[in-house]
Amino acid sequence: MDDFGVAINYCSKCGSKINEHVNKKDSVTALICKSCDAVYYDNPKIIVLSLIDCNGKVLLCKRAIKPRLGYWALPGGYMEKNETVEEAAQRETKEETGVVVEKLHLYTMVSCPKINQVYFVFRGSVTSDYIEIGEESLDAKFYAECDVPWDSLSYKIMNKVLDWYFEDYSNGEYLFRTHDTYEICPD
Ligand SMILES: [Zn+2]
The missing domain is CATH 3.90.79.10 (Nucleoside Triphosphate Pyrophosphohydrolase)
Structure with missing residues (x-):
């Protein structure tokens, strides 16, 4: 179990593998799908x-x-x-x-x-x-x-x-x- 609770491995929109953590606006971490640009936010x-x-x-x-x-x-x-x-x-x-x-x-x-x-x-x-x-x-x-x-x-x-x-x-x-x-x- 990581910060995302249950790890998200695949994009639910296009099915591509997700492996990128990106920093948005310096401090917010999100997962992004490189294939379709879908962003998965990780809120408390x-x-x-x-x-x-x-x-x-x-x-x-x-x-x-x-x-x-x-x-x-x-x-x-x-x-x-x-x-x-x-x-x-x-x-x-x-x-x-x-x-x-x-x-x-x-x-x-x-x-x-x-x-x-x-x-x-x-x-x-x-x-x-x-x-x-x-x-x-x-x-x-x-x-x-x-x-x-x-x-x-x-x-x-x-x-x-x-x-x-x-x-x-x-x-x-x-x-x-x-x-x-x-x-x-x-x-
Ligand atoms: Zn995708």
Whole structure:
């Protein structure tokens, strides 16, 4: 996996092999097809995460897919076309845990320039702890702060966001935060 996520090897317009990285306007890197001049831009991906509370416990799911298979994470995934970021967070939460949340609030925004990703973390709450585990999860559960599997969370950003959340929860005030991380997520 390179900066382009899944490597683009062939032009989808003319089928020629693509092997050129070009610098456009000094700093922007793109792939270009030498045969037909098609340009493939490489913009950052948007990832949504949901922090769903049920009576002070937060929803985590155990990943059934790589990377970080078997580790616990906030429900989330890539934003799709034709949806809002909030709808993306609602959809991913429902797909992975069966939990339906009516209203979400933007809670944290994380920039990851090294891996070309931006995370939008939403928070919301539900009154029922009913869960229906989706295909991308091995398990899903609402955890109290003292029971969170802190050493088995998928990425450090999960620890960070959960730390902030429980701190805000006990203070009774949720603060919007932005954070930049230069970590490269492990496989
Ligand atoms: Zn081409």
